[in-house]
Structures are given as C-alpha cells and as structure tokens.
Amino acid sequence: MRKLLRFILILLCFSPAAWAQQGYKPSESNLKAREHFKDMKFGLFIHWGIYSTLGDGEWVMDTRKIPYNDYKRLADFFNPQAFNAKEWVDLAKRAGMKYITVTSRHHDGFSMFDTKQSDYNIVKATPYKRDPMKELAEECQKQGIELRFYYSLLDWGRADYAFKSPIVNGVPEKGDWNSYINFMKAQLTELITNYPGVKGIWFDGHWDRKNANWHYDEIYGLIHKLGPDIMIGNNHHLAPIPGEDFQAFEKDLPGNNKTGFSGDAKIGDLPLETCETMNGSWGFNINDRNYKSVKELVHYLVNAAGLDANFLLNVGPMPNGKIQPEFVDTLGKIGAWIDKNGETIYGTRGYLVKAQAWGTVTAKGKTVYAHVLNPVKDGNQIVIPDFKFKPKSVTAFNGGAKLKYKKDKSGLIVYIDQLPADEIDRIVKITY
Numbered sequence: 001m002r003k004l005l006r007f008i009l010i011l012l013c014f015s016p017a018a019w020a021q022q023g024y025k026p027s028e029s030n031l032k033a034r035e036h037f038k039d040m041k042f043g044l045f046i047h048w049g050i051y052s053t054l055g056d057g058e059w060v061m062d063t064r065k066i067p068y069n070d071y072k073r074l075a076d077f078f079n080p081q082a083f084n085a086k087e088w089v090d091l092a093k094r095a096g097m098k099y100i101t102v103t104s105r106h107h108d109g110f111s112m113f114d115t116k117q118s119d120y121n122i123v124k125a126t127p128y129k130r131d132p133m134k135e136l137a138e139e140c141q142k143q144g145i146e147l148r149f150y151y152s153l154l155d156w157g158r159a160d161y162a163f164k165s166p167i168v169n170g171v172p173e174k175g176d177w178n179s180y181i182n183f184m185k186a187q188l189t190e191l192i193t194n195y196p197g198v199k200g201i202w203f204d205g206h207w208d209r210k211n212a213n214w215h216y217d218e219i220y221g222l223i224h225k226l227g228p229d230i231m232i233g234n235n236h237h238l239a240p241i242p243g244e245d246f247q248a249f250e251k252d253l254p255g256n257n258k259t260g261f262s263g264d265a266k267i268g269d270l271p272l273e274t275c276e277t278m279n280g281s282w283g284f285n286i287n288d289r290n291y292k293s294v295k296e297l298v299h300y301l302v303n304a305a306g307l308d309a310n311f312l313l314n315v316g317p318m319p320n321g322k323i324q325p326e327f328v329d330t331l332g333k334i335g336a337w338i339d340k341n342g343e344t345i346y347g348t349r350g351y352l353v354k355a356q357a358w359g360t361v362t363a364k365g366k367t368v369y370a371h372v373l374n375p376v377k378d379g380n381q382i383v384i385p386d387f388k389f390k391p392k393s394v395t396a397f398n399g400g401a402k403l404k405y406k407k408d409k410s411g412l413i414v415y416i417d418q419l420p421a422d423e424i425d426r427i428v429k430i431t432y
C-alpha cells in the first residue's frame with residue numbers, strides 16, 4: 001500500500017498538472033478576451049530570427065549540425081534593412097487576419113527583442129540595432145490588430161538550460177534550472193510590460209523536457225498577475241494544463257493526428273487554435289516551393305471554424321525583413337475570399353457536427369452556414385445532421401437564390417441545384 005502511494009505521489013509530481021497554476025480562475029477580462037479570441041478566427045503566425053539568413057528553416061542549427069558558437073555568428077549578418085512593421089500589419093489586415101503571433105525567441109535562444117536578460121539579442125548583437133518587436137507592437141496598436149508573442153521554453157544554447165542533459169527529479173543534471181526559470185520569468189515580464197497591447201503568450205518546446213518541472217505555477221501566475229487578460233497557450237501536445245487560456249494544435253485540426261504530435265492532445269474546454277505553414281516551413285526556406293493553394297488554405301480556415309478553432313497561418317519573412325511575394329499573393333487572394341464571405345467565418349461558433357463528406361458547418365445566433373467544400377457525390381443534395389430547428393429561410397449565401405429543403409430523421413436535407421458553382425466554397429445560409 002505504501003509503495004503504491006509513493007508511486008502515485010511520484011507520478012503526480014511528474015505530471016505537468018502538478019506544476020500548473022492550480023485553482024486558476026480566469027478574470028472577467030480574461031473570459032472576455034477568450035470570447036473575442038474565438039470571434040477573430042484568423043491570425044498571422046510569423047517565424048523570424050537569425051536562422052532566416054540561411055534560408056533553411058528555424059531548425060537549421062540542429063538539422064545542419066552547426067555548433068552553437070558558430071551559429072551565433074549569424075547575428076553579425078542579420079540586418080533586415082527592408083523591415084517595415086506597417087507592411088506586415090497591412091498584409092495581415094488585407095488577408096482578413098485579426099491578430100499576429102510572432103516569435104520573440106525560438107529554440108536557438110536568440111531574442112528578437114530588446115532584453116536586459118541576455119546580450120544575445122537583436123539590439124545588442126546585430127548591426128541592425130533596432131527592436132522590430134517594438135515597432136510591430138506599436139503598428140499593431142495603431143491598426144487595431146492584436147499582438148501575441150511566441151516564446152520558446154527550449155533553448156539549444158544556454159548553459160543553464162544544458163540542452164540534452166538528462167532530467168533527474170524534475171531538473172537537468174547539468175546546468176542551473178533555477179537560473180533558467182528565472183531568466184524566462186524576467187524576459188516574459190519584459191515582453192508583457194515593455195510592449196504595448198500584448199494579448200497572448202504562445203509557449204513551445206515543452207516536449208523537449210516532458211519530465212522537467214517547468215514551474216508553470218509561477219510562470220503562468222506571473223503572466224496573469226501582470227496582465228489578467230493575457231491569454232496563455234502552450235504547444236505541449238497534451239490536454240490543457242490549469243492556468244492556460246487556449247489550446248494550441250500544430251499542423252492538425254483539433255481531433256486529428258496527421259502529424260503524430262497530437263495523439264495525447266485531448267481536447268479540453270478552452271478556445272482552440274491550430275497553426276499551419278504556407279509551404280512546408282515555419283522559418284524562411286528558400287528551397288521550399290511546396291506552396292499550398294488558396295483553396296487549400298481557405299478550406300483549412302473553414303474546417304477549423306467548423307470545429308470552433310482559430311486558424312493561425314504562418315509566414316517566415318526573409319532575412320531582409322520582406323515577406324516573399326508568393327505568400328503576399330496567396331494572402332491577398334485569401335483576403336479577397338474573406339471580403340465576400342467573412343460573415344460565415346468571423347464570430348461564428350462551430351455547429352459542432354462532425355465534418356461531413358461534403359464539407360462543414362458554421363453558425364452564429366440563429367443562422368447556420370453549410371460550407372459545401374467538396375464535390376457532392378450522391379445527387380444534388382446535402383444533409384445537415386442533427387438539425388433541430390424549423391428553418392425560416394434556406395438560401396444561397398452568394399446571390400440569395402432560394403433553395404428547396406426538407407427535414408427528415410437524418411437531419412435537414414438541402415437541394416443545392418440552384419447553389420452557384422464556386423471553385424472554393426459553395427455556402428448555404430439557413431436561418432431559423
């Protein structure tokens with residue numbers, strides 16, 4: 001019995017939940033922020049760092065086995081003279097995005113902001129000498145776009161993190177774990193207090209040390225103390241840990257596990273967000289021409305909305321600070337689609353029927369939007385399952401043609417012969 005108790009105790013100690021912000025009750029302002037977050041639906045993810053200079057993704061130090069001390073030299077060549085915060089924010093707006101999440105520090109440990117905690121930062125270590133995060137934060141405020149910071153828990157270079165050192169009793173054998181935790185707390189304090197209007201922190205890298213004591217109780221507690229409405233998410237690929245305010249998915253719609261990352265990511269009851277790349281890379285990759293089409297990306301957005309999830313779509317700006325024309329072009333076309341169809345996306349809450357072979361459903365108040373994304377095989381009708389209401393009108397969203405329908409045991413059957421053809425999405429609007 002004793003042994004069993006000890007075993008359970010040890011298990012508890014090593015589960016992330018044991019180190020969570022137990023008993024966390026989100027503030028009123030945080031709950032409001034969550035609803036607003038769910039309304040926004042579409043955001044721009046930005047991966048930018050000194051790795052961008054090599055044009056081979058943000059993992060280049062690892063994949064090309066570059067020793068840290070050599071990798072550090074990249075800072076000497078990082079001089080993004082063409083960076084213009086207004087251009088980035090304009091682009092996000094034009095694409096129909098409502099928020100930006102940007103890498104303040106990735107696994108390479110380089111801080112893309114002005115920090116007193118380490119000289120390995122863009123102001124001190126590069127010829128650029130400016131703080132693009134400050135410029136971005138100010139421009140976001142000006143244009144009414146929310147700003148969130150990506151922040152890596154994992155650090156490949158710091159001696160106190162001691163990358164690859166085995167974890168014993170929650171701390172790395174080598175290194176100085178307390179020093180590392182304190183460093184992160186100090187940087188997060190800077191990010192929250194020095195940058196106007198920051199609305200979220202997006203953690204990543206937990207999976208590098210699943211058994212470490214990450215001190216989430218202190219870290220999340222600190223963030224919520226500094227900004228009760230700041231939303232915390234953590235890409236740990238697990239069920240939400242107490243203290244978090246949204247649940248992040250990587251390259252998977254919630255409930256899917258195509259990447260192999262999401263097997264343990266039980267869906268909790270927090271707002272959801274899924275992120276995806278425009279080609280196959282997060283950080284700028286000069287050799288990745290595997291661009292997703294406008295149609296694929298709009299479908300991703302619509303399918304995410306159908307599951308009540310936001311879509312955070314990534315660009316990796318080039319080392320000069322420009323976003324490559326292929327991305328700009330595609331984002332513009334997505335924006336044109338949203339200009340026409342945004343009503344069926346923003347502010348919706350998923351109707352929460354499983355995605356159907358023909359497409360998916362979004363809903364807002366007493367309006368339901370059926371998105372016919374795929375060819376309809378069995379004749380010219382779709383079935384919306386579990387439709388419990390008496391429809392007032394069933395029309396084509398585009399053009400307003402009245403559509404025939406009937407209700408039976410399977411749900412609401414809508415005849416879509418009169419639904420105009422569309423390459424991307426044929427939308428039925430139903431009010432009740």
Ligand code: H79
Binds near residue numbers: 063
């Ligand atoms: O920031 C982005 C990624 O760098 C980070 N999360 C997103 C948002 C991420 N880190 N790790 N992973 C995602 C999963 C690990 C993927 C890897 Fe690999 C496979 C690491 C090594 C093999 C991909 C392929 C990266 C390098 C080679």
